[in-house]
Amino acid sequence: MAVCIAVIAKENYPLYIRSVPTQGELKFHYTVHTSLDVVEEKISGVGKALADQRELYLGLLYPTEDYKVYGYVTNSKVKFVIVVDSSNASLRDNEIRSMFRKLHNSFTDVMCNPFYNPGDPIQSKSVFFCAHTLSIFYVTIH
């Protein structure tokens, strides 16, 4: 299902990034990095309807040949990016939504953890757990 999951801080540096095929990790770093421009464009909302941009889920950011990149921005301007294999055509929009929802829930738990320092890279098991379940899903489908 998901092949790469990234959490990016307010100031656009990565807090957490994990991908499933570990050998091509750098490629996903680039993909996620590129997606930040699209995210920026979407939340500044140039020439867009207001109702549209007030949702936290941003939808499909851009498709590449092999992957689809989806984005989500919390109210605290933390960005979530999920990269999905585009061969998986059966994946519906609300499935992506629920993946982001889970990720957001885990992230809030991390933020409310008194031992976590806001702005530090996330090493907590909580988000890892979430990413883990998503990638397990990926393995069972293929």
Place this chain on the structure above:
Amino acid sequence: MADEALFQFLHSEIIQYINSAETGESENGRCVSKLENMGFRVGQGLIERFTKDTPRFKDELDVMKFICKDFWTSVFKKQIDNLRTNHQGIYVLQDNKFRLLTQLSAGKQYLEHAPKFLAFTCGLVRGALSNLGVKSIVTAEVSVMPACKFQVMIQKI
């Protein structure tokens, strides 16, 4: 409601603890800034939770309204009574019956102790705002006991 009482007891116990840990000349200032920093971190965490299901904010005023209504209701079980602004980055939040001051007697007797009871909340508001991307300075003032005013000065980048 039991959780209300717990928060109040914990809050006054924290003040008591920090106050007793600090001794010396500048004890009061140090105590206030410690409480303020504590509140800052709590505010950051809380706002992350509270804004999880809310739509994106339009502007600064929208954020302030959220603080006055939803945030205040969740923490203090009531809304801010009056929000005023000069539209140039200064907001005054007035609470006529501030929950953390209701346990203190209403006279002038304990007025000098009031800043300690407001420092945590100042930090709470500052932390919440900073996590939403609004850098600010928050100060509080009390003239008559259970009522108090929080002044939020937005720092333009």
